[in-house]
Amino acid sequence: QVQLVESGGGLVQAGGSLRLSCAASGSSFAIGAMTWHRQAPGKQREVAAIITSAGSTDYADSVKGRFTISRDNAKNTVYLEMDSLKPEDTAVYYCNMIINKNAYWGQGTQVTVSS
Numbered sequence: 001q002v003q004l005v006e007s008g009g010g011l012v013q014a015g016g017s018l019r020l021s022c023a024a025s026g027s028s029f030a031i032g033a034m035t036w037h038r039q040a041p042g043k044q045r046e047v048a049a050i051i052t053s054a055g056s057t058d059y060a061d062s063v064k065g066r067f068t069i070s071r072d073n074a075k076n077t078v079y080l081e082m083d084s085l086k087p088e089d090t091a092v093y094y095c096n097m098i099i100n101k102n103a104y105w106g107q108g109t110q111v112t113v114s115s
Contacts, residue, residue: 002099004095004096004097005022007020007022011112014115017083017085018111021077022036022079033050038089068080078095085111086113091111
């Protein structure tokens with residue numbers, strides 16, 4: 001059974017940095033695109049960043065230039081480096097992976113940015 005386990009969230013002051021990780025475990029599999037989503041209180045979940053199996057990346061305009069998504073295929077892990085954090089980045093962050101053509105979600109990790 002595939003499981004995605006996230007880590008790295010927490011409380012940080014505005015202007016600070018955090019690094020999120022999401023590791024997939026289970027039987028052997030082929031992983032396609034990896035995505036970080038976020039959901040702020042009272043708002044819909046949105047895509048923050050995506051990285052394809054080929055390593056191409058794309059970002060929401062709100063995080064472009066501040067967030068960096070990367071992946072380590074040997075470790076079945078996706079990362080999100082978040083710099084210059086703002087209070088509006090406060091949200092629960094979820095990773096998503098396409099594994100064997102199915103979509104799997106992490107449990108979510110809280111990121112809180114204080115002003």
